[in-house]
Amino acid sequence: MTDTTERTAQPVPPELSDRTVAVRADGVTKRYGLGENAVVALDDVTIDLTRGEFTAIMGPSGSGKSTLMHCLAGLDTVDAGRVFLGGDELTQMNDKQLTRLRRDRIGFIFQSFNLIPTLSALENIILPMSVAGRQPDAEWLDTVIETTGLRERLEHRPSQLSGGQQQRVACARALAGRPDVIFADEPTGNLDSRSGGEVLKFLRESVRSGGQTIVMVTHDPVAAGYTDHVVFLADGRLIDRLQEPTRATVLERMKDLDTRVAAVEKEPRA
Numbered sequence: 001m002t003d004t005t006e007r008t009a010q011p012v013p014p015e016l017s018d019r020t021v022a023v024r025a026d027g028v029t030k031r032y033g034l035g036e037n038a039v040v041a042l043d044d045v046t047i048d049l050t051r052g053e054f055t056a057i058m059g060p061s062g063s064g065k066s067t068l069m070h071c072l073a074g075l076d077t078v079d080a081g082r083v084f085l086g087g088d089e090l091t092q093m094n095d096k097q098l099t100r101l102r103r104d105r106i107g108f109i110f111q112s113f114n115l116i117p118t119l120s121a122l123e124n125i126i127l128p129m130s131v132a133g134r135q136p137d138a139e140w141l142d143t144v145i146e147t148t149g150l151r152e153r154l155e156h157r158p159s160q161l162s163g164g165q166q167q168r169v170a171c172a173r174a175l176a177g178r179p180d181v182i183f184a185d186e187p188t189g190n191l192d193s194r195s196g197g198e199v200l201k202f203l204r205e206s207v208r209s210g211g212q213t214i215v216m217v218t219h220d221p222v223a224a225g226y227t228d229h230v231v232f233l234a235d236g237r238l239i240d241r242l243q244e245p246t247r248a249t250v251l252e253r254m255k256d257l258d259t260r261v262a263a264v265e266k267e268p269r270a
């Protein structure tokens with residue numbers, strides 16, 4: 001449950017009250033450094049991510065993908081603009097509230113799996129709930145274990161699992177608490193194409209059958225082809241979107257991206 005007592009009440013944009021928007025960035029700007037050395041990592045980014053969709057964030061290296069993900073997930077502060085998770089404004093929350101929100105309402109999947117080496121697969125899967133003092137929903141946990149194909153591996157430690165199996169543990173960990181949204185940062189970056197494909201199929205299935213909302217940063221057009229829609233960043237700005245992407249249409253759009261990047265770079269910043 002969200003504690004609203006510690007933050008200043010701010011009007012929530014009315015369109016968020018229909019509950020179809022899972023995550024929203026509204027005019028978000030993020031700078032790193034000061035003065036001449038300042039880097040504008042995000043430049044007035046406005047985006048709505050729909051509940052129950054699988055979204056890919058793509059763009060060239062340094063375009064702001066990770067920064068956007070971190071700002072949307074309450075892992076980083078913004079310099080201007082507002083970020084919402086459902087009807088709750090992250091940019092009005094203090095550190096304690098953000099920690100609680102990330103723990104209770106957001107799942108994370110990282111390229112490097114980030115499993116605890118001394119814990120078994122099952123202990124890793126239920127760790128966020130254990131930390132939060134919550135009991136896993138036994139039926140849902142069983143479904144997650146079944147669909148990730150980990151039943152025979154639950155007692156194994158991460159070092160006893162393949163990369164693909166470790167990432168499936170990380171996926172199961174992210175899904176087990178039924179978060180409002182899962183943020184995945186290059187989840188298949190350390191996997192061979194077969195294991196990567198299995199993880200992506202699983203993520204897509206959790207969106208299609210389970211109604212999960214997933215936001216994934218990726219460089220890979222194949223990975224983006226598993227999603228419902230792709231947003232493209234260049235130089236900290238949102239420059240394009242693609243619905244129902246396939247590997248081919250993503251590749252085609254990426255070819256066009258260089259031209260667009262050149263055009264964006266010519267535009268003066270506000």
Ligand SMILES: Nc1ncnc2c1ncn2[C@@H]1O[C@H](COP(=O)(O)OP(=O)(O)OP(=O)(O)O)[C@@H](O)[C@H]1O
Nearest residue numbers: 032033039041059060061062063064065066067068
């Ligand atoms: N902590 C930081 N301090 C200073 N500059 C930063 C910091 N984090 C990111 N940046 C800069 O902000 C810009 C956007 O970085 P970001 O990591 O979001 O890009 P990205 O698209 O995720 O890149 P990549 O695909 O290479 O991971 C880059 O110019 C980067 O150098």
